[in-house]
Amino acid sequence: MSSNNDSISKTLIVVISLCLVCAVIVSTAAVQLRPQQTANKLLDSQKNVLAVTGLLSGGNVAQLYSKHIVERFVDLDSGEFVEKPANYDYRKFMKDPKESTRLSGEEDLASIKSRANVAPVYLAYANGVESGELTSIVLPIHGYGLWSTMHAFLALAPDGATIQGLNYYEQGETAGLGGEVQNPNWVKQFEGKKLLDAAGAPAIKVRKPGNASPDSSYEVDGLSGATLTANGVQNTFDFWAGSKGFAPFLAKVRDGALNNG
Numbered sequence: 001m002s003s004n005n006d007s008i009s010k011t012l013i014v015v016i017s018l019c020l021v022c023a024v025i026v027s028t029a030a031v032q033l034r035p036q037q038t039a040n041k042l043l044d045s046q047k048n049v050l051a052v053t054g055l056l057s058g059g060n061v062a063q064l065y066s067k068h069i070v071e072r073f074v075d076l077d078s079g080e081f082v083e084k085p086a087n088y089d090y091r092k093f094m095k096d097p098k099e100s101t102r103l104s105g106e107e108d109l110a111s112i113k114s115r116a117n118v119a120p121v122y123l124a125y126a127n128g129v130e131s132g133e134l135t136s137i138v139l140p141i142h143g144y145g146l147w148s149t150m151h152a153f154l155a156l157a158p159d160g161a162t163i164q165g166l167n168y169y170e171q172g173e174t175a176g177l178g179g180e181v182q183n184p185n186w187v188k189q190f191e192g193k194k195l196l197d198a199a200g201a202p203a204i205k206v207r208k209p210g211n212a213s214p215d216s217s218y219e220v221d222g223l224s225g226a227t228l229t230a231n232g233v234q235n236t237f238d239f240w241a242g243s244k245g246f247a248p249f250l251a252k253v254r255d256g257a258l259n260n261g
Contacts, residue, residue, distance in 0.1 A: 044169075052153040052167035053124040053136045069138075070123045076115065077101075079248030085118055090140065093118065103244065110143030110232075110239035121249070123258070124155070134158045134258055136165075139246055143236030146228040148172030150181060150236070154195075160253030161196040163204070178229030189220045195241050200251055202241035206234040 046065040050056035055068045075082045085099070093099040093116040100114040122138035125131055137160060142151040148171055155165035168181040180186050190204075194217045197203040203218045208227075212219035222230035239245050 048153055048167055048169045049122050049124075049138050052138055052155040052165040053126075054165065055124060055126060067128050068125055070125070070129055072121050072123060073118050074121050074246070074249045076117060076119055076245065077248065079246075079250075079252045082118060088118070090116060090120060101244075107244050108239075109235045109242070111235065112143060112149065112239070115244060119246070121246075122153075137253065137258070139240065141236055141240040141245075143232055143239060145171065145173050145181075145232035146178050146226070147174065150229075150232060152181075152236070154240070156195060156250075158253075158258065160250040161194055161200075163190045163193045163195050166190045173229050174226065178223060178226040180223050180226065181229060181233060186223065192217075193220060194218050195237065196250065200247065200254065202238050202247075204234075204237050204241070206230050206237075 043061055046069070047056060047061050049069055050061065050064055053068070055064060057064065073082050073084050073088075074080070085093070094112070094114060096116075097114075099118070100116050102114050103112070120140060123134055124136035124138060125133055126135040127133050135158065137156045137158065139154045139156065140151070141154050142149055144150070150168055150171040150173065152166060152168040154163065155167075156162060157164055166187045168187065171179065171181055173179045173181060189212075193204055195202070195204050197218070205212075205216075205219050206222045207219050209221045209224045212221045222233075241247060241250070
């Protein structure tokens with residue numbers, strides 16, 4: 001009997017030892033890979049910002065970004081530029097009670113629950129930052145679709161109202177249906193449309209497929225077979241163009257806040 005007990009004990013010791021060794025290996029690998037993961041995340045963000053502005057070419061992404069893009073930070077309540085907060089991470093700040101604002105049901109049009117108090121904006125200069133000639137303003141936006149929170153970059157003209165590009169770079173919608181938010185042919189129809197009306201109110205409308213007027217400055221066709229995803233896109237625009245989103249900042253843009261870059 002003692003022999004059996006010894007055998008079980010030895011087996012447990014071996015199993016526990018193996019688990020500890022594996023845990024140490026995995027933890028060590030995670031720590032060692034973290035800097036590379038952070039660098040890859042940054043590079044991917046830079047690539048998507050360049051893509052939505054039409055400035056992504058075959059060159060080195062980091063070099064292109066440095067040449068053409070300036071990242072600034074905006075207090076969403078005041079619309080004013082602020083210094084980059086310490087230990088800033090936009091995704092983490094969205095959920096940090098100290099760094100975010102909890103949204104009421106009436107406010108939460110995009111179904112995101114809370115909103116970071118400070119958001120990044122990206123100022124693009126097609127002829128290089130040194131030219132001082134602002135050509136695009138890129139805003140990070142996100143909202144819930146059918147199955148997922150969909151993240152995108154929205155490029156606006158220097159007037160702060162005309163859409164130049166839309167790039168949904170992260171989403172988990174149904175492939176072939178809601179997933180078509182990433183279809184270049186679908187997002188292209190946003191180009192040249194107005195995000196805001198003359199009074200600065202959210203104006204872009206995602207209509208049922210085939211119902212958008214080709215002469216309208218505000219209407220685009222939705223996604224066939226993906227009504228809830230298209231509704232999510234509409235709600236995302238309504239929120240981020242509204243008072244709890246970038247509206248205070250865009251109002252300052254229209255008043256000439258970026259005339260000097």
